[in-house]
Every structure is written in C-alpha cells, then in structure tokens.
Amino acid sequence: MNTPHVVSVKLYAAIFGALLLLTLSTTGMAFVDLGGDWNAVAAVAIAIVKALLVILFFMHVRYSSPLTWLFVGAGFFWLMILFGLTMPDPLARNWLTPVAIR
C-alpha cells in the first residue's frame, strides 16, 4: 500500500522553490492594503497553499493510501469543528434582536 515511492530531486527542488516564492509573496503582500479583512484572508490562503505543498509532496501523502488521506483529512476536519462551533459565540454575542419578541 505505501510502497516507498521515490520522488525525483527535480520535483523536490520545484516544490522548494515554490515554497520560498510563496513566503516572499506573503511578506510582500502584507504591505499592500487590500482593504478590510482581505489581508488576513490572503495571508491564510497562502499559508494553506504552502502547507498543502509540504503535505502532498514532502510528506508523500500524494502517493499514499486512501487511509492516509482519511487520517490527514480527519485531523484538519476536527480543527474546523473546533473553530466552526466556537467562533459563532463571540461573533454573535452582540446581535440584539428586536426586544418585542415574546
């Protein structure tokens, strides 16, 4: 199932280059005002792309069994549960509904 799939050095170098490029771009974009929260969204998006590159290629998940995909996905899915069900609390704390509801 996980026969050791040997990745070519060329591909590793390409991924390495992409990661460095993304790092420089995220730092560069930090100084450009994208308005509102878009700076934060862009920074996190770039980080997600970098993380995916590392996971898929450096960590060989791209060539691993579907079971490995399931375990990797489960970890991040549960993180989304933690964020997805906690953040509505502080964000919705200030929503006032019309007082007349009985």
Place this chain on the structure above:
Amino acid sequence: MSDTPAIHAHQFDDSVQQHEASWLGMWVFLGTEVMFFGGMFLGYTFYRTAYPQGFAAASNHLDIWLGTINTAVLICSSFTMALAVRAGQIGQNRLVKIFLCLTIVLGIVFLGIKFTEYYQKFEEHLVPGWDFRFEGALVSSAEIFFSFYFAMTGMHAVHMIIGISLLTVLIVKATRGRFSASYNTPVELIGLYWHFVDIVWIFLFPLLYLVGRHLG
C-alpha cells in the same frame, strides 16, 4: 526489535504490515499535534476578532525580516529533510547522514534567530509577566498578543528542540548502518514530524508577523 534490519517485530506478520502500522501510527500522532496547536490558534483567532487594533499595533513591533528569514530557513530544512528521506529510500547511507546534518544545522540557525528575537523583546519590555510596557492605549490587548506570541512560538521551539534531538539519534543510528533501502521507517517518521513542525511555523509566521502591516 533485533539489530538486523530485515526482521520485523513478533506481533506483525511481515515488514510491509509493520511499515504500514508505523506510518499510520505517525499520522495519527500528527493528528493529535494538529489539535494541540489548534487550541492555541483558536485562542489567537478568538482574541484577534475581539481586539483587531491591539493585535495590529503589537504585531508591528515584531521584526518582519527576521521572521521571513526564519520561515525560509525552516523551508530549507524541510527540503533537506525530504532529500534525507529520499536518500534513505534508495539506500545511500552517506547522503542520509549529510542531509540530516544539514537539517540539524538549519534547525539550530532557526532557534538562534528565534532566541535573538526573544532577547530583543526582553530588552523592549514586551514580555508579559516581566514588567510589560507598551505605549499607547492598547496595552491590554497588546499583552494578550504577546502572551500568544510567546506561548505559540515557545511551544513551536520546544517541538524544534525535540526534532533536533531525534535527528541526532537518527544520525547515530545511520552511522551504525541500521538503515537500508528495505528498512528506512525511522527516517521517514522523523521526516513526517519535522515537516509537521515546519507547517506549524508556516501558519505561525503570517498570523503573528503580518498583522496590520498595511496600516503603516
């Protein structure tokens, strides 16, 4: 497990099953680490939505260039680690040792830069709990930011130190010829761990260093 690499432990039927078990076991462990760091990232998000200005002001006190260099250093170490695993897979023991050494050196460089940053913060009285001083009206939320800065980068540094010590153990084993093309599992597992620690930093860097830089 006895010394000759080909034999597998008694509870396994063969070495393919053993490798698969170790591989899955490592990924399950990394799942726990994702949730472990996830708790701190949640705290960070919780407070950043509550005090956006305070986090922006505090983040501008961090040295963005040291942060960027550190990220590049850690990505290089991930690259050398990947090459080490690859060398292990094709049985080139000498290359494995070289790349592992390179990874350790890069890891130590990262920690070096990190601790100079900590020293700078100590100088500027930005360490919560030790006479925290921050000009302007956002001192409270700035102290929360720096609490998370030290908690998250501190926990990351602890994981780096564990990683570096595991790598040194690997080098010692490699010099004793314990690894071969058919038995490369420990190098792969430590490789996964190292890449994970790099991914944590990939998220830490933008969230801590790049907050509100565009506000000037």
Place this chain on the structure above:
Amino acid sequence: MFGPNLPLFPEQASTLAPRVDALLYFLLAVSAFFSLLISISIVVFAIKYRRRSDSERPPLILGSLGLEIFWTAVPLAITMVIFVWGAKLFFVSFYPPPNALEINVVAKQWMWKVQHPEGKSEIDELHIPAGQPVKLLLTSQDVIHDFFVPAFRVKKDVLPGRYTTLWFEASKPGTYHLFCAQYCGTQHSGMVGRIIVMEPPAYATWVGGGGTGGSTTAAGQKLFQTLGCATCHLPTDSGRGPSLVGLIGKTVALQNGRSITADENYLRESILEPRAKIVMGYQPIMPIFKGSVSEEGVLQIISYIKSLTPQAGAQGKK
C-alpha cells in the same frame, strides 16, 4: 423530618416558572414513558424467554430496517419538539421587556452588592415589586459567579470584565432564596441571599424612604461632569466625541468598516478602553478611564447615558 421541610417541588414565584415547569412535565412524561417501556420489556423478556435448557437455540433474527427507522424517527421527532419548546422559552427569558425596572448588581467574592436606580443599595438582599418586570445588569469584580433564584427559574453567570443581563417578573410576594451557582472559591456556599418580593405600594415606600444618595442617574450625571466627559460629548454631534443621546440600541458604524449595536457592554468597553472600538469619523483621543472609575461608577455613568433621551435630556423613563 417529613412534612413542611421536605418540599418536593419548588415554588412558582415568577411569570416564567409555570412555563418552565410545563416543559419539565412534558420531559418527565417522555422520560417516564421510555424508562418504563424499556425496563418493563427487559423484565418481561428476561422472564418469558428465560433459559430453560442449555441446548436451547433461539431463532436467528438479524434485525429489521423498519423498526430501526421507527425508533430513530420517533426519538428524533420528540427531541425536536423539546428543542423548539426549550429554545423559545430561552429566547423569551433572554431579552428583557423595554419597561423593565433596571437594577445593577455587582458580585464580589462571596457577597452581592445591589444598587437600585433610586439610589438605595443593599448587600445580599434584593427588594423588588411584584407584577413588574425587573432587569438585572450583572458584573463581577473578581471571578465568575452566578445569580440563581430557584423560585423564579432564572440563572445567569456573572462575569468579570463584562455585563450579563437577567430579567424576571415576580408574580407572588414573599421571600425566596438567592444562590451563587458558579463555584467561586472558599465561601461559595456562603454567597447566598434573599429576594424579597413586595406589593408595589409597599415597595414604593420602601425604596423612596431614606434614599442614601441621589439616584444612580444623578450620581452618573455628577461623574459625567467631574470626569470631563461633557466637554467632548455634547448633546449634538458637533463635539469632539459622538453624541450619546438615545445611544442605547442604536447601530454604530465603526472606523474599521464594521458596525455594532450599542449595548451596555459597548458603553462599558468604550469608557474603560476607548481605543478598542473607535466610531467612524472621530479621532482616537479619548483617555483610558480603566482604573480611575469603579465598577459602580461605570454603572452610574451608563444609567445616566441611558436617561439621555431625544426629548432634550428629559429625566426619568418613558
């Protein structure tokens, strides 16, 4: 041992109590039904199908999809009824009616400090009129406490650094228990008090007589002057600070593009940490008042701001 001091059901002393008890009865009925259903079938099956000989071979029954769907759908339906009923009750007990009598309560490790709008203050006791909604504005000076009146079926945690609100309408005069229901340290079990519900006329004389200081609104106005708030916050928007007239409930546009509904928590934060939320079109020049105003002082200023209604600062409530 038995008799009056073995109550099996709490008094119903607020308008909310019968409604909560109605949901309780429904839940009790559902629980009794299912508990009996399961325990009786266990006993019946255990006796009817008891093992008579070791060589007995019961039939092969793998299961039945119909039954499984049935005992998934029925519990789901019942739980949804419970959810909707409970949620509506919670929604009602969350938002106070507009004409509620506002009383400030500050909790401190192991005592309750109550501040009536007319100026009277009490420790570990709360006198309220029957038949009129009462809104409590709760905050704590140290750890988390919890304002719990079993007879009214109401409870709300009291948090440090923030206001929480609680409202009820007492329906029956009498004296009822007040408990602290969130563990707060050594004397947690000593942090109890009494809610004394009085007939409205008796309450009016009680609260009118011997008012210690001026009303909280008056005290708030004095503070509003002495701390220099009036110099920037003018009745019109022409001052260096936004006008505070009729602010409560209004949606305020903030500098970072977001908007927020002005409630007590927003007022408290803007007094103690003004830079946290800066109103659109104003400079962040307001000094921090954290540390220079007590919890009671902030509550007084807020009750003064609430009294600034568009009828050019007319006193008192509608």
Place this chain on the structure above:
Amino acid sequence: MNDSVPEHRLHYLNASYGLKSWLLTTDHKRIAWLYLISVTFFFFIGGFFATLLRIELLTPQGDLVQAETYNKLFTMHGVTMVFFFLIPSIPAVLGNFLIPLMIGARDLAFPRINLASWYLYIIGGLFTLTAAAAGGVDTGWTFYTPYSSIYSNSNVALTVIGIFVTGFSSILTGLNFIVTIHTMRAPGMTWFRLPLFVWSHYATSIIFILGTPVIAISLTLVALERLFGLGIFNPELGGDPLLFQHLFWFYSHPAVYIMILPGMGVISELIPCFSRKRIFGYNFVAFSSLAIAVLGFLVWGHHMFVSGQSIYAGMIFSFLSMLVAIPSAIKVFNWTATLYKGSVSLDAPMLYALGFIGLFTMGGLTGLFVAALGVDVHVHDTYFVIAHFHYIMVGSAVMAYLGGIHFWWPKMTGRRYPEVLARLAALIIFLGFNLTFFPQFILGYLGMPRRYHVYPPEFQALNVLSSAGASILAVGYVLPLIYLIWSLRYSPVAGMNPWKARGLEWQTPSPPPTDNFEVTPIVVQPAYAYDVLDEPEVIYAPEKAAHV
C-alpha cells in the same frame, strides 16, 4: 478440590516471574493487569473522597470539615474519578486485554508504546497525589478561569501537570487501538465481523486522539498563566473566561463519551452471550458508536447555556445535543430487541448488563432535560446535573466495567468467580446506586446548587437519603474486590469457554498463552453466531502454522 489446581501449561501469567517481568512487560495482557490494579487503587481513593462528601452533606451546617477542605474534597473526587478511573478503566483494562484477542492478533501494534502509556498514567497519578498530599486543589475538576488561573492559591499547577501527563497515556492508548484495528485483524475478520466491543473502542480511540490534545493545551495555558503571568484568560487585560470554557468542554464533553462508549461495547458483548442470540441490528449498533464519537464533538456548548455565551450559539448547541441522543436511543432499543425470543440466563454479568440498560436509559433521558435550553437555565449547576452524570458514569459506566470484569474474569485468570455472591453484589450496587442518586434529581429541581458546603435546612431530608444510599453503594463496591481476590486462589478452574460464548478470545485457552493463539485463526462465522453455536467459529490453515 481437584478442580482448583490447574494442569501445568505455559500461559502469559506463568511465562515469567519477578517484578522486572511485570514492570518491563510488553505483553498487552500483563499491561492490562498493571492498569487493573492501578485503576482499582484510584477508584477507592476517589470513593474515599466521595464518602467524606456524603458524610459532610448529612447536615445543613458544615460541621465535618471546613469550607476550604470540602472544596478540595469534591475537586479531588472529580479529578481522581474522571481522569484516573472512568477514562482509563474499560479501555486500558478490558480493551488492552481483549482487542488483540478479539481480532486474532498476537499483540497491539506498538507494545512498547503501550507500556509507556501505563508509565505516563502512573507518573501523572503521582503528580496528582503529591498535589493532593501537599494541600490539594480547590478549583473543581473543571478548573474554570479566572479562579483557577489567578485567584486560587492551591496546587493548581501541580495537578494540571499530572492531568497533562496522564492525557498522553490516553492518546497513546487510542493511537495503539486505531492502528491495531486497522492493520492487524486476522484473516477472515472483516470490519463487519468485528465484535461490537472492538467497534466501540475504535470510536473511543477517535475521541482519545482528537479530543485529549485540546485539554492538554488548555491546561498548559492555565499553567503558563499561573507560573509565568502570561495574560491569556486574565479579565483585567480583556481576556475572556469563556475561551477557556470552550477549550475545556471541547474535550470534556467527548470525554464523557470516552467513559460510556467502552461500556456500551461491553454490553453489546454481554447481551447476545447471555440471551444466546445474535445482536439485533449489528450495523446500526456499530455505526451508532461512530455517530456518538463524531456528534459528541459538536455539542460541548450545552455546558455553557447560562455562562454568557451568545444565545445563537446556545441554540446551535442545544439542537446538536438533541441529535447526539439519538444513537444512544438506537443502541438501547437494539439491546432490548436482542432479548426478544432469546434464551436469557441471569448470571452476574447479565445482571450488570440489564442494570446498565435501565440506568443508562434514565441517565440518557435526563440528558434531554439539560439539553433543552428552557429547563437547563433552571437546573444548570444544581444537583440535577450531578444526578444526571452520575447515572451515566456510576450507574452505567461502572456497572458495565464490573459486568465486563466478571464476564472475562475466567479468561484473564483461568478461574471462575463465586456466582451467588456476585449476583448479590450486583443487586446491592443497583439498590444503593438508585437510593444515592435519585433523590438528587429532586434536590436539583428544588434548586440546591452543586459544590455547596452548607445548604438550606429544607434540603436535609433528601441529602440524608442520598448519604444512606452512598453507604449501601460503598458496601456493594467492596464485595467484588473481596471475592474476586479470593477467587484467584480458591475458585474452581474455568475452561476455554465457560459461557459457551462467541468471539475469538473464547477460542484460545484461559489464561491465554503469551502469543494469544498457537496458530493464527481464520474467521469463518459472522459476529455473535449464537444460532449456529455448535459449528466452529474459526478454522486453522495447517500450512500457515509456522510463523517466524
């Protein structure tokens, strides 16, 4: 008594002797014994704290201990029972012993990690015991900030480190179980032939893996705030105490499913065996374990309905909490349906199992009271909640644990246990339990808050009833300790399959050899094939006999 002297055969107990062979063992069966002894030790320590609490509550005034000591007693009762008994008991003892046997493996995937997790459990236990000896901790087992991080001056940091270390014991056990179940099943043991005990432990391991790290980090943040002054939950700086509650309950609600799911697994083994009938709706019972594990992660906010959490978050959590009740209902209905047309014999394990179903039904239904927003506002943090979770933890989880211990005792020790005494103990525990905790439902609705050292006099009568029940319960728990130890020496020898049960663990001698099976079996029957009890469950391929 010729049948109390077992014929000499090499098995895991007499394979080697001496302290070193026990303290450095990597045999999952011996590690299960190490856990059994340490878990029982902590159970009786927690029980001792509980007895002091119940004696104190006999009178409205605080006359046995002062307030400070009482607060430390209920905190240590909570911490000891939750982290050192309920969470490890069934998985670490029965799970460790049985999962390799049930799936036809020679051991767990990582035996040395399995031993390491026992050492982590013991080190964590020592930390917590030193904290208790050095003056205890008085924050409640929930460690709510800012009391735990700023205002309490008791040994919070020491206890928190103890729980942090023991948390890793759970994580490693969960990791071991998941990898073993995925990769080491015997040939023929497909997923849908797995015993439901294994399914429930797989679901529990998901919670071990994905929940425990979050409490590890939240307690670490509390320790960092106490020791180094980091301002994470400090209200003075604008820190929000609700953040800690979210992080804490994200683990601690799934933790209650860690406590009950293994118990459900045990019951899914006992009911078919003692009614000699295949489980009703195998797939539904198996998938409800997974559903409970997953939905269990979505409901934690029902602990915070009155905590100042936004009303909309409260509604989301109340809705999801209703959904999590459904899989438990499905399990109860399926167990009851299994009894129908069976051949029921009321041995001691079956008494525990039937007791479990009854008490778990009541515990689960009272869960609906506290999940409904309207009623929870009134009953939150009162004795109603105490009664609810004790019906689940003591009434169900401990009953299932004792049922499991009695059922697999012959397999673990090669000896039977005294049947009449065991049935008597089960009845005493059932009666003592109900007398202890049913009055607390009434006390709760009357409004008596939890964690109260003194209480108004009108609550005394019900508290006296509850304390009386507690003394009966204590007697009930001491009985099995006595006669099970007694049985090690004097009970008759048990054969390979005393209950005529299905399951691979009954296809190997009792006590099993170190490698569990002489030859790895090939499974040919579906799970719980009691209708064809006379046909063999496994066959042995001759040529696979020699394994390296």
